[in-house]
């Protein structure tokens with residue numbers, strides 16, 4: 429549905445008996461850019477990701493606008509002024525959907541598909557241009573964040589840490605809307621939004637990320653669109669699913685942090701269990717009328733998890749709509765969640781740590797309570813306690829990796845590149861026979877199956893660690 | 909032995925108690941005894957399995973002995989969002 433092509437592009441011509449409306453769009457290389465004369469340009473794509481993301485855009489267009497067929501081809505390589513850079517064609521029952529789908533495809537491809545262009549200016553200078561940014565030309569990424577990067581504790585380095593972060597937000601409701609807004613505006617690079625509900629009219633008073641005209645649409649889609657409109661330098665993914673144990677791993681894998689902004693304890697329990705199992709920190713909050721609480725579950729700390737605090741889910745899980753809530757209450761808590769998340773991602777100042785933070789907006793009072801791990805907690809006491817206090821996973825770049833003799837167990841299914849160090853390689857068989865007396869780093873695709881391997885190995889006394897987020901984490905750390 | 913303690917209620921417990929805080933003198937030996945007495949008196953619907961106590965700004969067990977001057981908070985789980 430989406431393809432890349434090195435050869436010159438010809439406009440396409442679809443024809444099918446069931447389609448009455450066809451819209452095609454052709455983008456050609458123009459002879460100027462920001463007032464400078466352009467001779468031509470080169471397009472370069474991050475192929476695998478471009479094809480996957482491009483395909484997703486076309487599929488979304490077909491689904492969202494109910495068109496019959498859509499195709500998009502993007503040129504790569506060297507182009508001259510006047511050459512076709514992109515061609516889109518949509519076939520639909522009627523013209524209106526065809527126009528909308530076509531416009532959606534060109535906008536989303538420019539925004540989301542990783543294709544860079546290098547412009548060759550008439551004066552001989554060449555310059556790479558961020559081709560998929562929808563920002564006005566004057567609003568560069570530097571300009572967008574300048575009031576924030578001016579702070580010495582943030583700087584360009586802190587901003588870069590945020591850009592590289594990947595965060596899952598569960599629930600795009602009263603807590604999710606403000607949390608998503610500030611994660612996006614402050615520059616968290618990739619934001620996944622999981623929500624299975626459509627927007628209803630009585631949501632708007634506490635979910636001001638949305639508009640009256642949005643009623644009836646999926647909130648995850650709306651949130652992703654709102655993020656795109658707010659900050660062209662971050663990316664939001666819409667996942668229109670109810671978060672539960674069946675999709676937890678898929679959604680959390682590769683994330684640096686999860687925010688649970690759901691409105692029910694069952695989802696919070698599922699998020700808690702999955703985050704503890706995968707070793708990903710979780711920020712979670714709840715509200716009741718004019719009160720609220722926030723806490724962070726850090727699998728590496730001694731503060732325990734949500735289940736340590738509340739061992740049995742309460743029957744008292746009526747939603748905000750039933751109990752009644754003032755719009756700004758989840759707003760305050762959601763912004764607080766974003767604050768905690770951003771500070772955890774960047775290391776600025778102090779976080780909540782292992783405290784439970786309680787706020788009463790009726791009396792304008794806040795207090796915090798120190799939490800601790802419950803020895804018998806079914807979620808966080810085992811199997812992690814089998815490995816004593818030693819972390820299961822290490823991040824790429826952890827100083828521990830530079831100490832002692834290491835061997836690598838590579839479990840990746842489709843490794844795109846060689847592991848960058850010349851450590852001896854172990855097979856799974858060699859590991860089960862006790863390894864080689866070396867420390868063992870287990871590398872898998874996402875850092876999930878490696879955890880099981882590490883836990884099993886440690887039970888046999890082998891000193892093994894998982895590489896956090898596996899191949900995804902490694903590629904990200906190495907900038908590939 | 910009677911101890912004077914300072915109590916604070918959150919969310920549904922505040923509503924069922926009809927107050928957000930109170931100071932009282934109690935014969936209860938543990939947090940569990942105290943909560944169960946209060947639950948009978950005020951008709952709390954949540955059990956000790958559902959509520960978490962905290963004493964002097966630290967999460968505590970229900971079997972913790974009560975000491976004079978304790979600042980006790982009862983925390984029901986609250987999900988809305």
Ligand SMILES: [Zn+2]
Pocket residue numbers: 732733734735736737801802805806807808809
């Ligand atoms: Zn726990």
